[in-house]
Amino acid sequence: MDLMTSMVLAYDNVSRSAIVRVMQWLQLPLRVCDFVVSLLAHRTICIRVGKERTGNFVTKQGVQQGSVLAPILFNITLLPLACQLASIPDAFFLLYADDLTVWTLHPNLQRQQHALQSTLDKASDRCARIGLTLSATKTAFMSITNTREILPWLKAQASDNRPLTRLRQSNRQV
Numbered sequence: 001m002d003l004m005t006s007m008v009l010a011y012d013n014v015s016r017s018a019i020v021r022v023m024q025w026l027q028l029p030l031r032v033c034d035f036v037v038s039l040l041a042h043r044t045i046c047i048r049v050g051k052e053r054t055g056n057f058v059t060k061q062g063v064q065q066g067s068v069l070a071p072i073l074f075n076i077t078l079l080p081l082a083c084q085l086a087s088i089p090d091a092f093f094l095l096y097a098d099d100l101t102v103w104t105l106h107p108n109l110q111r112q113q114h115a116l117q118s119t120l121d122k123a124s125d126r127c128a129r130i131g132l133t134l135s136a137t138k139t140a141f142m143s144i145t146n147t148r149e150i151l152p153w154l155k156a157q158a159s160d161n162r163p164l165t166r167l168r169q170s171n172r173q174v
Contacts (some may be wrong), residue, residue, distance in 0.1 A: 001112045003102040003120065005139040007132045010098035011070060012062040015131035016040045019077050026079070036073065061131055071097060081126040088122065090115040116141065
């Protein structure tokens with residue numbers, strides 16, 4: 001089984017204090033941490049629609065999109081999540097920017113469901129701690145199996161107990 005999810009407006013909403021906490025947890029040099037704090041502090045933006053422009057205002061969260069450091073800082077902030085997910089039995093994952101893909105290969109369907117649900121719960125919890133939310137509309141799971149049917153009781157649930165979107169089942173011989 002495979003689970004795909006994404007984070008809502010991740011670069012705009014990531015907690016700046018979480019970025020600094022993870023950098024300290026990684027024991028990066030104080031000079032690097034101070035540079036990042038300075039870079040993130042007092043960021044101003046304005047919005048332009050056509051020829052009209054708003055005044056400048058200070059942002060209090062997120063990283064600047066378009067900055068070469070933004071993806072690095074964002075990915076650093078997700079390192080503790082990667083460590084947590086690596087500890088879940090029977091689950092494998094890819095974490096790239098604001099996208100997370102999880103899969104499990106265990107032959108027991110209940111263990112597959114448990115692995116995916118544990119991953120979803122830990123990801124949702126960790127995201128909440130750093131100012132992020134998993135997108136319910138961009139979260140789906142898919143069965144990839146060499147059997148005809150998946151048992152009807154197998155349903156992954158989002159953390160708010162809404163059923164997830166189930167993509168078309170793929171029957172592949174492996």
